[in-house]
Amino acid sequence: MIKLDKNKILIDIKKAVLTGEDALAQNLARKAIKEGAEPIKVLNEAQNAMIEAGELWKRNDYFQGDVVLSAEAFHVVMEVVEPLLSSGEIGKSGKVIIGTVAGDMHNLGKIMVIATLRGAGFEVVDLGEDVSIQTFISKIKQLKPNILGLGCYMTTTMMEMKEIIKELQKEGLRNNLKIMIGGVPITQEYANEIGADAWGKDAFDAADKAKGLVGVK
Ligand code: B12
Structure with missing residues (x-):
């Protein structure tokens, strides 16, 4: 009963x-x-x-x-x-650090992505909005995630993503890290151009791509 x-x-x-x-x-x-x-x-x-x-x-x-x-x-x-x-019990699929890039305060799309990633078994650390390059770098050093998720919702803040990837390369942190990007103005073409590993069209696509990046079914 x-x-x-x-x-x-x-x-x-x-x-x-x-x-x-x-x-x-x-x-x-x-x-x-x-x-x-x-x-x-x-x-x-x-x-x-x-x-x-x-x-x-x-x-x-x-x-x-x-x-x-x-x-x-x-x-x-x-x-x-x-x-x-x-x-x-948490993070059986891997660890993701996610944040909205500097100068950008939008977060609704990111909240949805966090829910689908957690739903897919990832541990997700949310760094919030308006996150500086330095914060991304120090958190990656500290927490050693499998994936970095970058959200950007305005054409005026898109270049931040490119700068973050450049800085990660300079710091020698790029090789062991997958980078997934998304947000209103972001496209697969932009992901290719700046050397990101994946683009998430929407929150469910983001979770599917994240699983693909770490080889989880
Ligand atoms: C809601 C909204 C706001 C809200 C934000 C509330 C919040 N808590 O986020 C408020 C009112 C605060 C706001 C403020 C501003 N906004 Co606004 N905003 C919007 C609006 C209407 C919707 C955005 C949204 O939430 N969409 C719903 C979510 C669910 O969709 P999404 O973000 O695309 O996310 C999906 C995917 O992209 C993907 N995804 C999202 N994130 C990620 C991350 C990863 C890693 C991955 C893989 C995938 C992924 O999955 C999500 C779910 O399916 C858009 C217009 C539009 N149609 O998009 C303008 C828009 C983004 N805003 C805009 C502007 C200009 C501003 C302001 C500058 C306005 C002002 N003059 O003050 C300020 C910005 C302040 C700042 N510094 O950030 C412009 C940007 C223009 C540009 N240059 O590109 C837009 C496009 C409106 C427009 N047409 O002019 N805004």
Whole structure:
């Protein structure tokens, strides 16, 4: 009987994340943990919801607004479960450092990308917005990520990405690091031009490309 209730609450968590009901998703996650559900199971349901949101997006059944809501609900469930997970349970796909480049304060797209990356099993460290080249460099030295994600949302801040890659080369940090870029004005052509390893068209494409970069299926 108890097992059945736990299963129901997990199904409800998945549904709440998928439909973007963030307060409900977070309350259910708290309740599930309180009633003895394993944090990893709660995470798995939230991840399944993000995978399903991706399928709906690819079929044009979900629009950008729907995905933003799912990403926000995923984020608040993560707030509950992340501190309870053992280190082996997060980041099984690898570690990503992500940030919006200097001079740029946009972050909605980045929030969505973080949710899909976490949904795909990556540990993600968010450096925030308006991140200087020096901060990217020192965090890469300190945290040794597999992937650096750079977000840029204005044509006026695009050149920052090129400068970051140049600086990483100078510092000898480029060889062991994959670089993935995205944002409103970014294209595959620009990624090729500045020597990035991948461009993410949208949040789901970003998660697929990230898995490809580290060889995870
Ligand atoms: C919302 C918005 C704002 C909000 C930002 C809120 C926030 N918290 O982010 C506010 C109002 C604060 C804002 C401010 C400004 N904005 Co504005 N903003 C927008 C707007 C309307 C939508 C951007 C957005 O959030 N899109 C939704 C997200 C989900 O989509 P996305 O960003 O493309 O992200 C997707 C993909 O690109 C990809 N992706 C995103 N990030 C990453 C990262 C990686 C690593 C990867 C792989 C993939 C990836 O996945 C995402 C999800 O699918 C755009 C116009 C537009 N149509 O894009 C203008 C726009 C970006 N803004 C613009 C401007 C000019 C400004 C301001 C300078 C305005 C002003 N005069 O004050 C300021 C900038 C301040 C600063 N220094 O940054 C211009 C930029 C023009 C240019 N030069 O390129 C735009 C294009 C509007 C326009 N047509 O003029 N803005």
